[in-house]
Each structure stands twice: as C-alpha cells, then as structure tokens.
Amino acid sequence: MNFDLSQEQQMIKNTIREFADEVVAPGAIERDRTKEFPLEIFKQLADMGIMGLPFPEEYGGAGADTISFAIVTEELSRACASTGITYSAHISLGGAPLNLFGTHEQKEKYLTPICTGESFGAFGLTEPNAGSDAGGTQTTAKEDGKDFIINGSKAFITNASHAKHLALTAITGMNGDKKEISAIIVPTDAEGFTVLDNYEKMGLNASNTTELFLENVRVPQENLLGGRGKGFxxxxxxxxxxxxxxxxxxxxxxxxxxxxxxxxxxxxxxxxxxxxxxxxxxxxxxxxxxxxxxxxxxxxxxxxxxxxxxxxxxxxxxxxxxxxxxxxxxxxxxxxxxxxxxxxxxxxxxxxxxxxxxxxxxxxxxxxxxxxxxxxxx
Incomplete structure (x- = not known):
C-alpha cells in the first residue's frame, strides 16, 4: 500500500498550489463581495491544460487520473471555494457524463470545447420539485419527427451561464406508471432556452448558480446521451x-x-x-x-x-x-x-x-x- 503521490501527481499539486496562492487567493474576498465570476482565472487554467485534466487527450484532455482531479479541486477550494466548485462541476458534472456515455461524435463535438475551456461544463438534473428525489423529474422531451421538443425547468444548476451546451434529464416516455428518464444534450443558445442567474446565496457567491427554463426547445434525437431510458x-x-x-x-x-x-x-x-x-x-x-x-x-x-x-x-x-x-x-x-x-x-x-x-x-x-x-x- 503506497501513500506517496506519483511524480506526475506531485507536479500537478505543486503547480496548482502555487497558482492558487498567487492568482486565485488574492481576489477571493473581493469576489465573495461582488459576486464576480472568476473568468480570467479559468482562462489561465485552460492555458495550463487543467480544464480537461482527467479526460482523454484525443478530445483535448490531459489523460490524468481522478486523484489529480481531486488535488486540483482541493487546492483551488483552499484558495477560493467558488473557484473550486466551478472547476469540480465543470469536470465531474459537465464533462464526465459526455466522456462516460457519449458517442465518439458527441465527444468530439461537445467534450472537446469543455476540455479546451471554450465552454464550461454543466449538468441539468435538479428541478424545483425534484432535489433529493431526482426521480420526481417533470421536464419532458416529446418526439416530433427526428427531434425532441423539451419543456420544463431546472434549479440550482452550476455554470450554465457560461456553458455552450449541457446534458439534462427529461421524461422521454412512460412504461406503465414508471417514468422513462433519458439524458439529452441541449445547446444553451437553442430557441426557447432561458438561463437565469438571479439567486441570492448564503455562500459560494462568485460561482454561477442558475435556473433553466425550456419552452418548446427543439433538439435532434441524435443528441440523446447514452441509451434511451438510461438517464436515471x-x-x-x-x-x-x-x-x-x-x-x-x-x-x-x-x-x-x-x-x-x-x-x-x-x-x-x-x-x-x-x-x-x-x-x-x-x-x-x-x-x-x-x-x-x-x-x-x-x-x-x-x-x-x-x-x-x-x-x-x-x-x-x-x-x-x-x-x-x-x-x-x-x-x-x-x-x-x-x-x-x-x-x-x-x-x-x-x-x-x-x-x-x-x-x-x-x-x-x-x-x-x-x-x-x-x-x-x-
């Protein structure tokens, strides 16, 4: 049983600790007060190759392991937790489902911009009436020809204001009285898609926490992420x-x-x-x-x-x-x-x-x- 970090992990830790102390920490108090999203910090992290850290190099990632991701998240959070949660959600909620369940074409189109920092990662799960009980999802995606038409809303979604697309859960059908819940990739600039950043929060003030409203949002069925009914x-x-x-x-x-x-x-x-x-x-x-x-x-x-x-x-x-x-x-x-x-x-x-x-x-x-x-x- 070896508790030593590998040479690569130690190098990542040293690099990100120095960055956190010198770049992230100095503005943390001010960002907490003004609620300014740390965009410049993430541009620098993208230049350092950190934004796609655990994802395959084929899609612009760095091919690192989960321990390295945990190290980066810890060090960023030590300096500024708003920066830490933005990064953690970007990787584990935004990029991970695409990497785990996406087709090669979906990864090329949607995971690559997350890895390069062109888009932030986000994930639309929680709803006003479906928090801990995620099975209470009410957002629907109805078939219309080769498309889905999505209606519903999501709550407490991290990073959505800065995401060009996100995966969200919706009901795509019923098996008797049981909901068939699927995950669908939706561009945030789609017609009928509204992102609202109006929450007044207790903490993590510089992170982006939003509501999503979808009114007859049309996306092609090829945007289904993973198998139909596998969203849960x-x-x-x-x-x-x-x-x-x-x-x-x-x-x-x-x-x-x-x-x-x-x-x-x-x-x-x-x-x-x-x-x-x-x-x-x-x-x-x-x-x-x-x-x-x-x-x-x-x-x-x-x-x-x-x-x-x-x-x-x-x-x-x-x-x-x-x-x-x-x-x-x-x-x-x-x-x-x-x-x-x-x-x-x-x-x-x-x-x-x-x-x-x-x-x-x-x-x-x-x-x-x-x-x-x-x-x-x-």
Missing part, C-alpha cells in the same frame, strides 16, 4: 464521481480554515501568552488536523478505486459525507479560535463556513449519503 442510471454514476469532487472541495475549505486558525493562534496574545500555548487551543487544532487528514485519505481512496475501475459508490458517499461535515466543523472551530474577529469578513474564516454549508446539501444531502451507505453495507 447515468446520473447516479455521474453523481458518484461528483461526490469525490465535493469531498475534495470540503478538504480544501477545511485546510484553509485550519491554516488561518493556526496562524492566528500563534500571533494572538491573551493573558500574556499566545493562544497556541493554551492546551484548549492545541486540542482544537489537533482535532482539526486529524479530521482533515482522515477526510483527505477518504477522498484519495475513493479516487483510487475509481481509477482502478473498481466499485467506489460507497467510498464516494462516505468521503463526501465525512469531508463535508468536518469542513463545517473545522470552519466553526476556526471562527471560535478567532473569537470576535472570526465573525468579521476580513478574517475570511466566516466565508469558509458559509461556503462549506452547501457541501452538506449539494450532490445528495448528508441524509441521502447515509441512505446510500446504508444500502451498500446492507
């Missing part, structure tokens, strides 16, 4: 990979909160000595370090299993659940160590908590992860 199974597989991304994000946020707390504890004097000299603070920091290390190992294990082509659904759910919950816990303790200053925006730790909360909700709530795990250990 496909998005379950997609979410498994996405959960690794959420876990990596959570580790990054927790690491950032820990580093801020440790630095502050070394500098802040109370009762004549540094906070870090008090055992109560030492124990807090020790617990934070322990939980971050455990979470990172869980993310890497799920990533490794995925790369080996082995089942990883249980481990993905576990790493997402544990990492997201410890990210909230570590951010909370970082604020506590900062005392009154932790409540102030300029010290950043309050942002980590606001950003971390989404990770207990998105891509399957903590409650859903426990349901998934309980089924897989039963």
């Amino acid at each position: 199974q496909q998005f379950l597989v997609t979410l498994d990979g996405g959960r690794i991304g959420i876990g990596a994000m959570a580790v990054g946020i927790a690491q950032a909160a820990f580093e801020k707390a440790k630095s502050y504890a070394n500098e802040r004097k109370q009762f004549g000595k540094a906070l870090s000299e008090f055992q109560v603070t030492q124990f807090k920091l020790a617990d934070m370090a322990l939980k971050i290390e455990l979470a990172r190992n869980m993310v890497y294990k799920a990533s490794w299993l995925k790369d080996q082509g082995r089942p990883f659904s249980k481990e993905a759910a576990m790493c997402k659940l544990y990492a997201s919950e410890i990210a909230m816990e570590v951010a909370d303790q970082a604020i506590q160590i900062h005392g009154g200053y932790g409540y102030m925006r300029e010290y950043e730790v309050e942002r980590f908590m606001r950003d971390a909360k989404l990770l207990e909700i998105g891509e399957g709530t903590s409650e859903v992860q426990r349901m998934v795990i309980s089924r897989l250990i039963g």
